[in-house]
Amino acid sequence: MQDETEDAIAELHAMLDRADSIVSFTGAGISTESGVPDFRTPGSPWMVNKPIPFEAFVQSREARIEAWRRKFVMDDHYRDAAPNIGHRALARLVADGRSPAIVTQNIDGLHQASGVPEDKVIELHGNGTYATCLSCGWRHELAAIRPAFEASGEPPACIMCAGPVKSATISFGQAMPQQHMMRAQELALECDLFLVVGSSLVVYPAATLPIIARRQGAKLVILNREPTDLDPIADLVIRAESGAALARLAS
Structure with missing residues (x-):
């Protein structure tokens, strides 16, 4: 299994070397390596401090108070989080002009902290x-x-x-930022390699982006610790931590 993973990582870097326009699409998995908790891990603090739905936030003073209380509790959980090797590797692709932007479902700001300019980070779920x-x-x-x-x-x-x-951040029931989603769709249509890093690809409409890219002829690589529903259409699937798989780019 280890040899297979190493072979897949080698193929990933060969594909990256051949690509002219790379769009990275990141989810919680890239940031868990920085100590940011995700939603789905058993015992996650998000289960105790669930985000308040947007409608309740707008309508109720008490809901707004509770939302802010939970917000600061969660902030304390990853107050010292810093960009990891995976973030730095993707930042390198942007800095070298090989990636026009990073599309992310994350709200932690770690892509910007890794050196990616704000206008090259497309935040589909906002910023916390x-x-x-x-x-x-x-x-x-x-x-x-x-x-x-x-x-x-x-x-x-x-x-x-x-x-x-x-x-x-974009709360449950709150409208997605249409301008950001449109820009992400344009990038998916124009790239020749779409790289999913640390996303379970279960949240829509964001999870349509790899499908758009693949249908347009781009190579699709999924780097995630767990299987996803889109694995069958991917050109390459890697079961590994993002830092280990992308370390060569960051060096």
């Missing part, structure tokens, strides 16, 4: 490292929100319009 006003869109920094929330127990309100302020 800051907050925005739901009324006017003004950006609010967590460093200012947290002490005020912990001192008063009141949910934050926008300094510009007094509207409700929410973590800049």
Whole structure:
């Protein structure tokens, strides 16, 4: 099995060398290696601190208070998380001009922390490292929100319009960022290699992106510890940690 994995990793790098336009699509699996908990691992703190649905957040002051309490509990779980080898490897592809952008389902900001410019990270599910006003869109920094929330127990309100302020993630029931999804679809149509890293490919519509790329003629590689429903259409499937598989790129 180890020899098979090593052969698959060697084939991955050969495919990367041959490709002209590589789109990386990342999920929770790349960040668990940095200590960021995922949703599906048994005992995950996300099971205790589940995100509050968007409709409840908007309609209820009490729900907003609880959402912010859970938000800061989860932030403390991965406060010291830093980009790992996998993040740095994908950042290298962008820096070398071989990848136009990284599409991610993650909300941790670790791709940007690895050196990828913000305009080259397409965040389909938002970003948990800051907050925005739901009324006017003004950006609010967590460093200012947290002490005020912990001192008063009141949910934050926008300094510009007094509207409700929410973590800049996409909650259950909240509309996906259409501009980001459209850009991701365009990249899937234009690339010649679509590289899935650490995604279980069960969340839609994001999971349609590998299908779009494959139908357009791109090579599809899935690097994930567990099987996915799209494994049968992939050109290469690798069961390994992303850091180990991508280390050669990061060096």
